Amino acid sequence: xxxxAGMRVVPGIGVGEFTIGRSLNDVLxxxxxxxxxxxxxxxxxxxxxxxxxxxxxxxxxxxxxFSSPSQILRSxxxxxLDQVTLQYEGIAFGGPCQQVSFKRLYSLxxxxxxxxxxxxxxxxxxxYEGMTLGLDIPLDAISAVLENPTQQPFVLPDGRPLLAxxxxxxxxxxxxxxxxxxxxxxxxxxxxxxGVEGAVTPSVVNKGDTPTDVLYEFGDADDIVQGTKVYSFRxxxxxxxxxxxxxxxxxxxLILHTGIxxxxxxxxFEPCHFEIFLNDEVALSLTTLMTPYLExxxxxxxxxxxxxxxxxxxPGRVKIETFPIRDHFDALCGxxxxxxxxx
Numbered sequence: 157x158x159x160x161a162g163m164r165v166v167p168g169i170g171v172g173e174f175t176i177g178r179s180l181n182d183v184l185x186x187x188x189x190x191x192x193x194x195x196x197x198x199x200x201x202x203x204x205x206x207x208x209x210x211x212x213x214x215x216x217x218x219x220x221x222f223s224s225p226s227q228i229l230r231s232x233x234x235x236x237l238d239q240v241t242l243q244y245e246g247i248a249f250g251g252p253c254q255q256v257s258f259k260r261l262y263s264l265x266x267x268x269x270x271x272x273x274x275x276x277x278x279x280x281x282x283x284y285e286g287m288t289l290g291l292d293i294p295l296d297a298i299s300a301v302l303e304n305p306t307q308q309p310f311v312l313p314d315g316r317p318l319l320a321x322x323x324x325x326x327x328x329x330x331x332x333x334x335x336x337x338x339x340x341x342x343x344x345x346x347x348x349x350x351g352v353e354g355a356v357t358p359s360v361v362n363k364g365d366t367p368t369d370v371l372y373e374f375g376d377a378d379d380i381v382q383g384t385k386v387y388s389f390r391x392x393x394x395x396x397x398x399x400x401x402x403x404x405x406x407x408x409x410l411i412l413h414t415g416i417x418x419x420x421x422x423x424x425f426e427p428c429h430f431e432i433f434l435n436d437e438v439a440l441s442l443t444t445l446m447t448p449y450l451e452x453x454x455x456x457x458x459x460x461x462x463x464x465x466x467x468x469x470x471p472g473r474v475k476i477e478t479f480p481i482r483d484h485f486d487a488l489c490g491x492x493x494x495x496x497x498x499x
Contacts, residue, residue: 162241162248168286168328171232174220176327180227181426216240227427230331233324257317258291259310290322365407370398395428
């Protein structure tokens with residue numbers, strides 16, 4: 157929550173509305189709805205599907221780090237405490253009008269163990285449960301601080317206060333991956349679809365289901381897209397599309413979106429966490445990259461080119477679409493884009 161006193165800091169939970177565990181699309185939606193408040197937003201990601209995704213807010217001096225491929229927020233950093241006003245338990249600190257001394261934060265957050273000095277960067281790192289504070293120590297003062305390892309360096313040898321510059325909030329417990337939303341076995345005509353918070357039992361989609369059956373199991377669709385041969389019910393929070401044959405009006409496929417940063421639907425669909433079994437082993441999942449196992453699954457089959465992506469047929473009525481890494485048009489160097497389950 158952001159008030160006149162600044163964004164609230166809760167160790168282990170988050171800063172303001174940026175709470176640990178929140179999804180990338182959810183945070184982007186919040187920033188869009190509050191565009192007048194957050195004047196500039198930078199989204200940063202790399203070609204590697206395992207690298208973190210970053211949202212950088214330059215005016216607020218904040219960095220939001222999302223794990224990949226789950227796309228859930230795992231840390232919130234304020235990189236310049238003299239640039240943004242924060243508050244802890246109703247007490248404001250930071251901002252351009254006041255320096256944030258280590259002694260003040262120590263009295264605010266309470267005692268903790270002695271920190272660690274990084275001599276290369278000239279920083280002193282203090283750790284609380286769910287939060288880390290970074291303080292800058294002049295290089296010429298490091299040796300004097302090291303001489304008193306059992307005393308917190310509230311002041312420098314010349315009498316100046318030690319100032320805090322950075323703050324990072326992380327989860328106290330390891331983040332749990334989102335629950336599996338779609339699960340089934342290659343070649344079957346019945347798929348279990350979960351991913352609904354608070355649902356007692358998961359939804360089930362079967363070959364031959366009608367739109368009425370799907371609406372009963374899934375609830376109202378977020379969007380309905382009409383086509384000449386097929387039409388689809390879109391469920392953005394689940395990362396799933398249910399496709400119907402326009403002639404027979406029965407389910408013909410499930411489309412599972414992985415939410416990779418290059419695809420056109422990445423800001424609409426949440427990543428779908430799925431497990432597709434081949435025999436008794438998981439053949440495909442959201443965390444499956446173009447591994448030798450998947451390469452063996454595809455074999456020597458030539459892909460069908462679809463725009464900038466490649467489509468492979470896997471025996472058992474499963475199609476996978478991959479998005480190649482830039483400047484290297486080889487699907488096995490890319491990562492999963494969407495998975496189509498043909499019913």
